[in-house]
Amino acid sequence: MLRQNEYRTKDIYLASFLSLSEKLLRLEKETNFYWFFFENKKRCEETVNNYWQGESKVETKAFVNAIKSLKARVFSGDN
Structure with missing residues (x-):
């Protein structure tokens, strides 16, 4: 669930790039992929x-x- 001021992506490479400068809050599993959630939506959008x-x-x-x-x-299941 997307909360206020959060940014999310399911692109693991983009998430990896974001994780270099932004705080990864959590991962959420969908049927066959994961969402990666980051704090500070505005800064994430600029970085993206x-x-x-x-x-x-x-x-x-x-x-x-x-x-x-x-x-x-992702593959450890320890999210």
Whole structure:
């Protein structure tokens, strides 16, 4: 359930990118995918816009580690 001032996405790569700068609040399982919820909707929307515009710079290793971390949470069932 989406609460006020939260941002959500089901894109694990976008969620991984967001997790580098924003607080991941929780994961919610749907039938065959997960929602990733972050705090501060406005800041997340700005970060997402920069992501899609190709205007963000991140360390490759940090991004890969963020992907691995989220995948581990999803597949461990420990959400």
